[in-house]
Amino acid sequence: MNKLFLKSHYLPLLSICPKFLSTEKSFISSFPILYLSSVVTTSSSCSCLSHFPDSTMVSYGPSLHKGTKPSQSPVTQTAQLDDDDDFLDEESFTRVFDIAALRVPSKDCFTLESRLRGHLLNWPRIRNIARVTGDDIDPEVIELLECQNNGDSDAEEGNHVSLDRRIYGKGEGDGDVLSPVLYRDRLAKTFNSRGFVKFRNLAKISRPKRKKKKKEEENNEGSRHIRKNGFAVLEVLEDEEEGSVELKNLLGEEFKRNKWRGPTRLLLLDERYAGKxxxxxxxxxxxxxxxxxxxxxxxxxxxVKCHxxxxxxxxxxxxxxxxxLPEVMIVPSxxxxxxxxxxxxxxxxxxxYKKLIAKVVLxxxxxxxxxxxxKTDSIHNEYRTMQLEVLAGxxxxVTTVVENGIRFQVDLATVYWNSRLATERQRLLSSFTRNDVVCDVFSGVGPIAISAAKIVKRVFANDLNPYAVxxxxxxxxxxxxxxxxxxxxxDGRRFIQALFNSDKARSITQVVMNLPNDAAEYLDAFRGIYRNRPKDGELKFPKxxxxxxxxxxxxxxxxxERITIALREVAVNVDMRRVRLVAPGKWMLCASFILPESVAFATTALIS
Structure with a gap:
């Protein structure tokens, strides 16, 4: 017989997230009664929970809640004070992260990347392999520099001559210039237009240092740096060796080290290895x-350490x-x-915050x-156009929309367009055949009518809005x-009556009424449209x-029910489907049915 012994278990206090303690149904109540005594705390212990570090809640990867925020430039602060409502300070979203990296030979970087895949940074849009500025060189020159001839002085001398020819355009002992292109390039880099030797930073060395001006230049360079280099910059932090400062001042910012290590790449390590x-x-x-x-x-x-x-x-x-936006506000996405x-x-x-939201979206x-x-107001006018306010850009x-391979020119100020119905329009068009004749009662700028014209035999399109027509x-x-x-x-009713009272009515097989707000009320126009025609087998009833x-x-x-009331017909076989959820509790539906014969030949027609 096995005996079970219950042993009291003490949970560490800091392992409990404070949000569970503040809920209506306490996190403590979910534990058995045996454990209640182990989590009861005093007032001093509860105060520790309120200082629970926010960093533990931040997920892995880059975040605006992590990293270091650089200091804001005075120009940006002044502009922000002038216009707080519409100004978006882009520099305030700059974050600096401390990471570690491995400096590896460029020829082995891809092999090592596959080998250390689980230990690399793997951040979105950030490549794990970074190029080191100033390390690349012609592969042929690398062979000349790394060639070891085991004491063969003739071969070594030949390598030096070959290297001189590539750099200076001629080798030692040669009377003629071997490469005019390289020779002209060397002269262009050595002398300026007046014939003087170029020392770009020589005047900067002789000037006295001005700390304030230097800081302003760094801020200006930082702003130019952002626009020039895109969304990310990697900076290697390394100690400068002796003599490198003087050479850097003389030769310029491109000089990084006085000792060349060969072509290398940086493998960015995972963020948890930073500072280790x-x-x-x-x-x-x-x-x-x-x-x-x-x-x-x-x-x-x-x-190496990197920023x-x-x-x-x-x-x-x-x-x-x-x-x-404030924390309690839902973010429009x-x-x-x-x-x-x-x-x-x-x-x-x-x-x-509409201006700021529009600026970010743009x-x-x-x-x-x-x-x-x-959209500033709901649609109330006769032409079903939206009241729009331009926020940015x-x-x-007036714009051009491409749908189903067809280009539509649209002016949202005067006509209606809804791109979210593209899938529904495509579904409707797929039910048409080349023998159909389509009647579009509320066509708008023609998303259904023009697309159907590529498939069917003929299209009759109508709209009340003259701009849409x-x-x-x-x-x-x-x-x-x-x-x-x-x-x-x-008008929709007049169009239905005029079209079906003409000879064109015999060929119509499909009728589209895409005006969801009140299209069902226009169905009464179909009552008695064939009452003056003989009942023969050639007459077709449209869908x-x-x-x-x-x-x-x-x-x-x-x-x-609304369809049957408009048609005044009890038995109507309708194929109903939901198109999309327009708003909470508000559905857009599509009803498809063949016009009943009793409705088409009804004696009591619509009184216009």
Whole structure:
């Protein structure tokens, strides 16, 4: 018989996150009663929990909550004070990280990268291999420098002559210049246009040092450095050897060391190895260091300290917005793209920060996005156009959208366009055949009508907005489909009555009514459209695709009821599907059905 003995277990206090202690259902209550006595603390112990370090909550990898923030330049501070609402200080998002790196020969960098993959930095958009400035040289020169002839003086002298010919254009004892191109290049680097020898930094050495001016120059160089080098800069921290300072002042900033080590690369190590010595590194890295120490006598892998600076351009849009907006505010992360325009739907809480949000959206989506707008009010007008406010970028709202291989020119100030319905439009177009004749009652600028014209036999497109009709005709001409599209500018009911009372009604097989707000109410125009025609077998009844919104708990049932009320027909076989969730609790639906014969030949028609 086995006996079980319960032993009290004491949990370390600092291992409990303070957020669990502040919840309504305490973290302590989830433990058995046996352990309650082990986590009961005094008031002094609870005060320690409030100072729980935030760094433990930061995830692995680069973050704006980690690293060192450099000092802000006086010019930026002055500009920020002048315009606090609209000014975005990009320098405030610069972070400097201390990392360690291995200086390895360039020919072995890829092999060592694969070997030490689990111990490298592996940050997004940061390569694990970094190039060391000033270490590269022509491979042929490397062979001349590293060639050992085992006491063969003739071969060694020949190597020196060959090296002189490559550098100076002629060798010792040669009367003629062997390489005119190299000779002219050497002269151009040695003398200026007036014939004087160039010493670029000679005047700088003779000047007295001015600390204040030097600091201003460093700040200016830093701002130029950001624009020139993109989103990240790696700087190697190494002690300057004796004599290197004088040579650096004489030869310029390009001179890094007075001893050339050959072409090398830097393997950036994981951030947890920053500031550690060789003894504290993992065994895999120690094995590589020991292996190269035995194998190579001319070069040994060395551990160096580096500063990795990440600028504003490195961080993603959501990271910048999380740092700009208050903590309790939801970060806007999605927007609709219409050509080069980003369409935002900001909440009321975002409006005080709308300029900053638009600036970040514009910066992080260039060059695709050139204009950022926000919808200021819901759609109430007759033409269903949106009231937009330009927040950043170009103020032109005329753009070009490419959908299904067709180019549409759109002016968001005068017409309506929704890029989120592209998938639904593609699904609808896939149901058309080349023998169909389509009637688009609310066509807009023609996303369905023009796309359908490439598939079907004929398209009749209508819209009440004269600006939309103008762009519809223009887009049909640009896409060379004007011969297959007939354009109308009428009210929806009048268009249905006029078209189906003509001879064109016999050929219509598909009717699209994409006006979700009140398209279902226009279905009453189909009552009695064939009442003056004889009932013969050649008459076709079109298939109607009508879109609508519903906020009911059962949106399909509610939308079906609206269709039956408009048609005044009880039994209507409707194929219903949900298109997308427009807002919380508000669905956009598509109902497809064949026009009932009883509705088409009804004696009581719509009274216009």
């Amino acid at each position: 010595g060789v003894e504290e590194l993992p065994e895999a890295i120690k094995a590589v260091l020991a292996e190269y120490g035995k194998k190579s006598t001319t070069f040994t892998i060395e551990l 990795l600076t990440l600028f504003y351009d490195y961080w993603q849009m959501n990271e910048i917005l999380e740092a700009l 999605a927007f609709e793209t219409v050509g080069h325009i980003a369409h935002l739907n900001l909440r009321d809480e975002h409006l005080p 910066d992080k989506n260039k060059p695709k996005i050139q204009t950022v707008v926000n 170009n103020h032109s709202l 103008e762009y519809l005709e223009r887009n049909s001409v640009h896409n060379k489909l004007e011969r297959k599209i007939e354009v109308f500018n009428m 109607i695709h009508v879109y609508g919104f519903s906020k009911a708990q059962d949106p399909e049932f509610e939308f079906h």
